[in-house]
Amino acid sequence: MTLGAKPHHPPRCCVVGGGPAGIMLALLLARAGISVVILEKHGDFLRDFRGDTVHPSTLQILKELDLLKQFELLPQRRESHLSGLVAGREQPVVDFRGLRPFDYLALVPQWDFLNLLADAGRRYEAFDLRMRHKATGLIQAGGRVAGVHVESPTGAYELRADLVVACDGRRSTIRDAAGLKAKDYGAPMDVLWFRVPRSASDPQGTFGIVNGGHLMVLLNRNDYWQTAFVVPKGSDATLRAQPIDGLREAVGRLAPFLSDRKDSIESWDKVSTLTVQVDRLERWHKPGLLLIGDAAHAMSPIGGVGINLAIQDAVATANALALPLREGRALDEALLASVQRRREMPVHVVQRVQLAIQNRVISRALEEGGRPPRIPWLLRMLLKSRIVRNRPARLFGYGIRQEHVRTPEFTA
Template identity: 50%
Template sequence: MDCVIAGGGPAGAMLALLLARAGVEVTLLEKHGDFLRDFRGDTIHPSTLQVLDELGLAEEFLEIPHRKAYGMSMVTDAGDIRLASLRGLPGKYDYIAWVPQWDFLKLITSAAERYPGFRLLMNAEAHDLIREGRAVRGLRYRDGSGEHEIRADLTVAADGRHSTLRERAGLVPEELGAPMDVVWFRLPRHPSDRDDPFLRISSGRIMVAINRESYWQLAYVIPKGGFDELTGEGIDALREPVASLVPWLADRIGQIRSYDDVSVLTVVINRLHRWHRPGFVCIGDAAHAMSPVFGVGINLAVQDAVAAANLLAGSLRSGAPIPESTLHLLQKRRMLPTRVTQAAQRVFQNVVIKRALRREFDPSRLPREFDPSRLPRDLTKIPLANRMARRFVGLGIRPEHVLVRKA
């Protein structure tokens, strides 16, 4: 093959589509039998919507049931605060689309299947690299029939923040730390409930609520490593703070019967200082695990894939060797967005989330600009602040555009 990609998440699937579209022979491996895994990042931001538009997939995407969010709100004990509005964002798309990730991945892989050079292997878990001297020349994988290998000019690790291939390549990320983990669960949504997704923050407690039409997808934030303590206190240790944060959920809170009804996300922020070896490169979470803060993980992964295709498709299609210096250009281009985004996430984590999770949390001790009781009710009326927020969340740092042509 010209290219083999391990990992059928947003980074791997998008890169496979872009390469296949450009006439590259590419195999995508996904270790699961389907994409139906709940409680994943599901926000498709304007930067990714623009990429879909450039690929001619925007109309198909918008046919998928979804909700549009034109802004962001925070609910405090003192009332609602409108944090930012995406209205007026440059380009065609001024909203965030909330779509289950499995629908997004199905769209991308179905589009890739229209090209003869694309092959998707499900239930195929990559577990090792094929080497010739210093260079990587493919990978080894397992499926239901046993062990196999695929040789390729380029091997891409898009196999997530616990990347096996990254480890096999001897690449170790720098851990940047996170003060929290997240407990995901769902509760029924009633027609009389509010419509918009929101962040709920109170003294010692934080939760995110996402409207999924028939249900709420809820993320209750807990101190790092605190899940065992939470479960040791019984299920009411989760039910009671959720009902306290959002009283109109109290009538259905009993549907969380036990901790079997929840899923735990161990929050990790890290990044590689070196993304590549000869014939091998990491993208997406394999290169940089993002915090769920701002919900931009999918979009950073997609931007990595677009940048990679722009830089590499021509050489892969022609069979020309890809020097490691070209792989370094990819890393160099995507490192700035990674660093800036992670820095912003860490500031919010350490200044707001870390302090809010302390039982002795006192909003009056927060810097004035982070104290919910002293914030204006509508931050969108501060023009400079709103412009910066909407561009950062909507477009990100250095948004990528599809430059490689369709074969």
């Protein structure tokens, strides 16, 4: 089947959104011999400042799909431990060393990761990825969702499917169209994303810096720093009304080794804003419709777990639904509800940890003013132990109720 070609018969599944959850789910279903159409509104995956953190749980899934060797050929940086600079003092926080089977996380451009999954999906005739095709609403028939309305470069059309899975992110069009409501847990911060050139003499690794009421995370991308500058919630417009010099000076104060390159932040046009939200749908499904990934639960950037939880959702969905879809069985809502039951607890636990860090660490760091932050001595003592530092690594890296690929590869 050629890219964007319409099948002669309605697909069993329509996946809305070509992010990590959507492409992984489509790959798993097509691999199991199930016809699936993926609607991605953009023309490519090349969008900067998306989550690039691939944790061990996702590495395990790639291994189970025989994609790990191809993944390892992608440009990436491996991190085995993460630290923070708190008032100029280095503090180890997270340590993957000693964990098995993967003792690191990988920083990989998300577009490369998605292209890898899409290329793997295209090996199967049942995989139909349609770029620049935007789902704009739901088709209802017989008291259930029966498909979606689509806008494409060649015009609007209706796409009917036995199941619609919304993977279209935290601003999900499908979620709004379905009238599903999320509980908002709040966030005290937003994040400014930008690049700063990296010098060979700069520190190694990926680390955070906390000082003087500011918090910044530097992700080592070899030739540049992908920089996350944390600001109080809702302050973006006020900051952008001021000269860019204010941001440059703050970066130079937090990371003096970047002072000679702070002018590389040319203007506010070079700075992207991530509006942080943490929410979760009370109900992830309706008859004929399932939501997973950010469409069902927006995660805080803390821990970089968004991609990995989305992938886990996709694997759990395929495990639960592939056989009924393959056999042509009707998908009752109880079956869709089983996916939520499977995935809701792991999401809930991670979100609780994220909220605790937001409220007890980040909020206080942003409120410090000019005072140097302090780490309680007991916590400093505990973090000297790798066993203690392994705990957040295992929670964020492997998660709770880790998923594994249970769907067999279909051969005609």
